[in-house]
Amino acid sequence: MSTLVYTESGRKPATASYDKVIPAGEGWMHRINRGQTLRIVDLEGNQAADTFFFSAQDVSERYSAQDTIREQEAIYLTTGTKLMSNLGRPMLTITADTCGRHDTLGGACAAESNMVRYDLDRRFMHSCRDTFLWQMLTSGYPVTKRDLTHNINFFMNVPVTPEGGLQFADGVSAPGKYVELRADMDVLCLVSNCPQLNNPCNAYNPTPIQVLVWDESC
């Protein structure tokens, strides 16, 4: 693995305008205004924070994994990455990252994809897709399954081999690692704290994450 670069943030949790712990298997949908900064903390290590963004002005503009990785010509997300929309506009910029790399190829777990990946009897386990759908349904925003596509997996490590293989490698995260993003437009942030029990990437033990928001003036 190439050397990971870590970027610390000077922001103090005490000055955050919003601070919440999201247990594993639960979700969060929250407006982040342009200029505000969102931090997501992997409290206990190697937890996947499945995350998606919509433009708050027009939800048909949304995060695009393919536009994001292609425009930076690199598959990992880290400090300096601009999260691009499906219309080719920057939505947020990663301004700090103590984990070093994050995945956006692997998508979110779902009842249906668990059946494909693991076994046909895995339909009835909790999944990120169901959390996403429930958050959208109860958010009051005009978003449905139709608006849900290819997300980010903060704290996950999914390398590509020279032969074109996709690996689900050991985590590069650890307790207290975090990523910080500055909003470049008003966005709706959708998070599922991944409940996956079939994958060793979280040691079969989903754990809580923390989300904090700082206002522009802080």
Place this chain on the structure above:
Amino acid sequence: MSTLTETLPAGAMWSMRITRHRLLRLTALERGANVSALFFNATQPLDRLNVPDTLKALHTAKLTRGHVLMSDMGHALVSLTEDSLGWHDPLGGHIHAAQIAEKFGASSYQKDRNDWQRNAHDNFLIELAKHGLGRRDMVANVNFFSKIAVDAAGRMSLVSGHCPAGATVGLRTEMDVLVVLANCPHPLAPSGAYPRVPVRLDIVVTEAPGADDFCRNFRPEGARALTLTERLFS
């Protein structure tokens, strides 16, 4: 017996609801083709190609023979039953109007008539609209005939010279599938002249995948996606 043959000129858009168990074969008529593609369950378009679900199930960052393209509902939409290239790109997305202008210069219908330099993003939107679909339905796509190499640091680069004239890829529909194609440059294509590679499309009747089918036996995840699609017809 060919049931449909058509040649997509450079910049073309195309869509069709293709019946279950047809072989859709694309042939690059010159070197350096790129065809951006989307797939939907024609009966329920909310059940649509999901690139991450496909890649993580098959443990792959490329597409080749044996791979099953899956929907976000766990269904096999199409299977790659033929491939002369060994690598098609599921990572690079599709090209937008601004990138076309930046790489290949200004173009308009007024000036260039039907040789104008069309882009995959707008082509997809127009073709989707013909089926009552729109921007919200435009999910991550795949690119046939293109290869993106990824190095140890995660850097992506388009491999030049990957697609020779005559390269083919064959897709078997596993249900009635809405196929949307744009014969437009790959978004990482180098600047210069707008690539103009015609691509022939043939649709022929093919067999349902049996127990010994190559795609069914390529990986157990592909077999399960085929089973989930077959359950729709049970």
